[in-house]
Amino acid sequence: MLANFRPAVVLLLLFTALTGLAYPLGITAVAAITLADKASGSMIRNGDRVIGSRLIGQQFQSDRYFWPRPSATAEVAYNAGASSGTNLGPTSAKLRDMVAAAVRHIGEAGIDGPIPADAVTASGSGLDPDISPAFAQRQIARVAKARGLDPDQVASLVDDQTALPWLGLFGEPRVNVLALNIALDSLEPQG
Template sequence: MLKEIRPALVSFAALACLTGLIYPLAMTGLAQVLLPGQANGSLIEKDGQVIGSALIGQSFTTPTYFHGRPSATTAPDPQDASKTVPAPYNAANSMGSNLGPTSKTLADRLKDDVAALQQENPTQPVPVDLVTTSGSGLDPDISPEAALFQVPRVARTRNLPEAALRALVEQQTSGRDLGVLGEPRVNVLKLNLALDRLQAPKQPAS
């Protein structure tokens, strides 16, 4: 019986060592050599401090900054652990809203958001990604159209020429991966950092 069990145990130990130790360490080391930034979370630094990741959005609400997509993520209610409260871009609880096209709550929220954005820029149609949430709730990017839609507001609140901000958006626009995958996009955090380098805001971001 030992003759039958011993090869099985040896095979198990060898495979466990190969797939559970050697392979992960090799892939980790290779990633650190070839793509260290991506392997460490695509972190973004400012003045030597990590302020976020290029892969996870952040909530900007002040008019002096470009805003990202709405986020439907939540967090436990500090007053009642059995309930949740809105917590935009909560990376610990990636999720969508789970509201369907017949939901009155969703329809009312979309109506209010569109109306507010139309007041902000009445001359342009509202880009769909400025009023719809992503499936993860963590999308760090918006479309170039969504960024350009916000240019008049940001220019007005910062007393900057719109042409300068449109040029900034163009500079921060990433094309399709490999020229064919995905859509052109603008990373909101990187755009706002570039905006701060162009001119310090009159009020802090939130």
């Protein structure tokens, strides 16, 4: 019986070492060498200070900044430790109430015109760092007014920060809210 048991234990230890240690360490090393920025979280820095990640949304509530799409993560918005969608279906009263509250909030902020879906619904992870160009454009007047900027200047910034689909085919146009707000902070009011 021991003769049958020993090969099983050896194989278990061998494959545990290969798939549980060597492979993850090897992939981590390759990623750190070839994709250093992405492997370390795509951090955005201001000097030596990390101010966020290109991959995880952040909460902005001031009229001076562009707002992200709603977050569905736990009690704290954009909590990366609690990434999840709402799992609410289209007939859910709770989802309907959440969307209605978001629409009300947008209306109270003076954002007019058709409301893009990403303005009132969370992404699948609840952490999406991007908004649609349509949602960014709806916020231009509010942000320009709060900062004393020319709306055309802010609109130009939104255009500059809009990422197009990869190869013109894959994905949707999008605007990274944190990158847009950092660029916005560098603008000076025009007299």
